[in-house]
Amino acid sequence: MFENLGDRLQNALNKIKGYGKITEDNIGEMTREIRLALLEADVNYKVVKEFINNVKEKALGEEVKKSLSPGEMFVKIVKDELVELLGGEKAPLVTDKNPTILMLVGLQGSGKTTTIGKLGNLLRKKYNKKPLFVACDVYRPAAIDQLNQIGKELNIEVYQEGKANPVEISKNAVKYAKENGYDYILIDTAGRLHIDEELMQELVNIKSEVNPHEILLVVDSMVGQDVINVIEGFNSKLPLTGSILTKLDGDTKGGAALSIRHLTNIPIKMIGVSEKLDGLQEFDPERMASRILDMGDILSIVEKAQDVIDEDEAKKSVKKLQSGKFDLEDFLSQLKQVKKLGPLENIIKMLPGAKKMGLNNVNIDPKQMAHVEAIILSMTPKERRHPEIIKASRKIRIAKGCGMKVEDVNKLLNQFDSMKKMMKQISSGKFKMPF
Numbered sequence: 001m002f003e004n005l006g007d008r009l010q011n012a013l014n015k016i017k018g019y020g021k022i023t024e025d026n027i028g029e030m031t032r033e034i035r036l037a038l039l040e041a042d043v044n045y046k047v048v049k050e051f052i053n054n055v056k057e058k059a060l061g062e063e064v065k066k067s068l069s070p071g072e073m074f075v076k077i078v079k080d081e082l083v084e085l086l087g088g089e090k091a092p093l094v095t096d097k098n099p100t101i102l103m104l105v106g107l108q109g110s111g112k113t114t115t116i117g118k119l120g121n122l123l124r125k126k127y128n129k130k131p132l133f134v135a136c137d138v139y140r141p142a143a144i145d146q147l148n149q150i151g152k153e154l155n156i157e158v159y160q161e162g163k164a165n166p167v168e169i170s171k172n173a174v175k176y177a178k179e180n181g182y183d184y185i186l187i188d189t190a191g192r193l194h195i196d197e198e199l200m201q202e203l204v205n206i207k208s209e210v211n212p213h214e215i216l217l218v219v220d221s222m223v224g225q226d227v228i229n230v231i232e233g234f235n236s237k238l239p240l241t242g243s244i245l246t247k248l249d250g251d252t253k254g255g256a257a258l259s260i261r262h263l264t265n266i267p268i269k270m271i272g273v274s275e276k277l278d279g280l281q282e283f284d285p286e287r288m289a290s291r292i293l294d295m296g297d298i299l300s301i302v303e304k305a306q307d308v309i310d311e312d313e314a315k316k317s318v319k320k321l322q323s324g325k326f327d328l329e330d331f332l333s334q335l336k337q338v339k340k341l342g343p344l345e346n347i348i349k350m351l352p353g354a355k356k357m358g359l360n361n362v363n364i365d366p367k368q369m370a371h372v373e374a375i376i377l378s379m380t381p382k383e384r385r386h387p388e389i390i391k392a393s394r395k396i397r398i399a400k401g402c403g404m405k406v407e408d409v410n411k412l413l414n415q416f417d418s419m420k421k422m423m424k425q426i427s428s429g430k431f432k433m434p435f
Helices: 003-017 024-040 045-059 062-066 070-085 112-127 143-154 166-179 197-210 226-235 255-264 285-292 298-308 311-323 328-339 344-348 366-377 381-385 392-402 406-428
Strands: 100-105 131-135 184-188 214-220 242-246 268-272 280-282
Touching (some): 003 024, 003 070, 003 285, 024 070, 024 255, 070 255, 100 112, 100 197, 112 131, 112 143, 112 184, 112 268, 131 143, 131 166, 166 184
Parallel strands (some): 100 214, 131 184
Antiparallel strands (some): 268 280
16 A cells, blocks of 8 residues: 555655755755655545655754765654654553453454454454444444354354444344353444444444443545544544554555544554455564554564464474575475465565565466466475486376476476575585675
8 A cells, every 4th residue: 555655755765864964954855755656646635745844854963964875864753754754653452351351443344344253253363352333333235244254164153143232243242252251342333434423422432331442443545634633533433442444455656544643633443454354463663663664564574474383393394404404395385385374465565675675566377386286296205305316207197197297396406406506505604695
C-alpha cells in the first residue's frame, strides 16, 4: 500500500544524503518534495502541515549543523517524525484479564468477521490462548454461517443462538466462556452501510452488558480520508481502545492510515496484510516507518521465521551445511519450512534496501519451488543422500517420474552443488565477495 509514498520519500531523501551541509534552501527543497509525496498519498493536509513544520524545525537545529553527516541526520529526523505520526510506540492488546473480552465493531464490508478469525488464530498461535468466537451479527445474511465456517477451519468454537437478541447472546456467551475455561472472547457485532442510531444503540447496550476490555474498530484502509469520519462517528458513542486496519495489502495510496492516530488519538493495534487467516500482524510504528523508507524490517522476518520454522531442524541443517554433509533430503526439509513463510517476494520486500536493489518487484513463481520439490521426491532415498551417484540413466528416470526434463534435473543438481561449495568456503573463511 505504501509503495508509491515510499518511492517518493526515498527519492527526496537520497538527494539530501549527498549534501555536505544543510541550508534553509535545500531543506526547503526537500520538504516541498516530502509535502507533495504525503499529499499525493492522501495524508490529511493538517497532518502534512504539522509534519513538515516539525521536520524543518529539527533539521535547522544546532544538532544537525554540528553533525558529521547532515544528510543522514535529516533522514533520521524524517524517520523519527514518521514513527511519531504512526503512533510512536506499539499499542498491545490487553492480555492480563481472564477472560479478556474483545468487542469488534465497524461498518458493513470492513472485514470484521474475517478479522475475528485472524485475531483468534493469532492469539492462539502467538500467545497460546484459548479463544471463543461469539456470533452477534444476527442481521447480515450468512454472517453466522461465515463465522461458523472460519471457526471450523481454525478449530475454534463459535458461540451462537441464531437470530436472538445480540445483547442477550453476548451476556450468555461470557457466562459460557467462564464456565468452560476460555481466556479470550471475541464478539462479532453487526455493521451497517453507514453509522445510524439503531446500530450504535445496540453496540452501546452490548458494551454496557459485558464491559469489554477492548472495543476495536475494524476499518477498511482503502476508504481513504473518510476513515477519520468513521472512527470519530463510532468513538463519539463508544470508548474505542484501538483500530484494526484491513486490506493493507491493497494498492490504494494508504495516506489515510498515516493520519488516523494523529487526528483521532485512537491507536492502530493490528493490520491485515493478506486475505489468509494468518494475515494479521501487530502494528509497530517503528517497523512500518522503516519499511516505508526502505530501511527494511528484519525483526518481522525473524519473528515470522520463529513462528513457522523448527529451530532444532534449522540448527541441524546449518551444522550439516558447514561440515559439507548437507544432502538433498536436508534441502527438501528446508524447502518445506521456507514455504511456510508465505510468498517469498513479501519476505524479500522487508530486506533493507530492497527497493534500491530492484527487489521490490521480484515475482517468484511458486510453481518453480513445486518443480524442485517434485524432482527431489522423484529420487530414491539413496539418491537424495548421495546426489553424486545420479548419472545419465538415473537422471532420465527421475525426469520421467516427475514429468520434467533431464535439463531441469541437471540444473537443480548443479545449483545444489554450487551452494554446497560456497557454504564450505564461507565456513572455512576462504569465500571472497564477488565485488
